């Protein structure tokens with residue numbers, strides 16, 4: 001019989017394959033907000049998604065405005081459109097910038113707009129976010145111990161892989177989350193290696209800026 005941790009890993013892998021099972025999908029922002037500004041054309045590497053959050057909005061009638069409103073409503077810094085109308089959001093863009101000529105696909109909901117390319121994203125940015133200073137983690141403050149038992153999604157939706165699990169510490173978690181532009185960081189389940197390095201609550205920090 002497989003040990004319990006192995007079962008947990010299998011369940012986690014199954015949930016991750018569903019893509020949306022870990023994060024709570026909030027509605028798009030319908031109130032007026034400061035428009036996002038265009039950041040550029042970026043590769044979406046197959047090794048890891050350039051933007052963490054894959055929107056559940058249908059891709060067959062997508063516009064820049066719809067995707068930006070989705071990312072605004074879900075609290076993200078970046079919105080990205082790929083392959084005619086897939087909408088992604090994230091707090092950092094984890095892929096190299098490409099020449100503008102690489103973003104050529106028209107958007108499914110407005111062919112005057114550009115929706116990236118094959119594994120390529122047209123990225124827009126919320127100008128109201130302050131820049132992230134990843135040279136320090138001292139601006140994170142502990143905000144307490146939280147449960148991670150929600151039927152609608154994990155308390156913190158995204159895990160960040162840490163190369164050296166043996167050196168896992170609060171500082172490592174905070175630096176990794178800071179590099180990724182995340183306003184919240186959390187550690188969970190001390191034996192990280194068994195859980196494929198989840199950085200999730202109960203212990204929970206946020207930075208103030």
Ligand SMILES: *[C@@H]1O[C@H](CO)[C@@H](O)[C@H](O)[C@H]1NC(C)=O
Pocket residue numbers: 061063109
């Ligand atoms: C596409 O979305 C627009 C609004 O963005 C809506 O007016 C239109 O009816 C939609 N078209 C289809 C085919 O769903």
Ligand SMILES: *[C@@H]1O[C@H](CO)[C@@H](O)[C@H](O)[C@H]1NC(C)=O
Pocket residue numbers: 110111112113
């Ligand atoms: C389509 O996109 C263009 C360029 O952003 C914009 O000027 C135009 O108003 C959009 N059309 C509709 C129907 O939203």
Ligand SMILES: *[C@@H]1O[C@H](CO)[C@@H](O)[C@H](O)[C@H]1NC(C)=O
Pocket residue numbers: 134135136175179
């Ligand atoms: C901050 O982020 C940049 C770009 O991702 C990285 O090269 C640098 O090593 C990071 N700095 C620290 C202190 O981690």
Ligand SMILES: *[C@@H]1O[C@H](CO)[C@@H](O)[C@H](O)[C@H]1NC(C)=O
Pocket residue numbers: 149150151
């Ligand atoms: C998790 O939540 C469910 C329903 O919200 C509840 O029935 C269950 O007791 C909770 N489990 C723990 C360990 O708190």
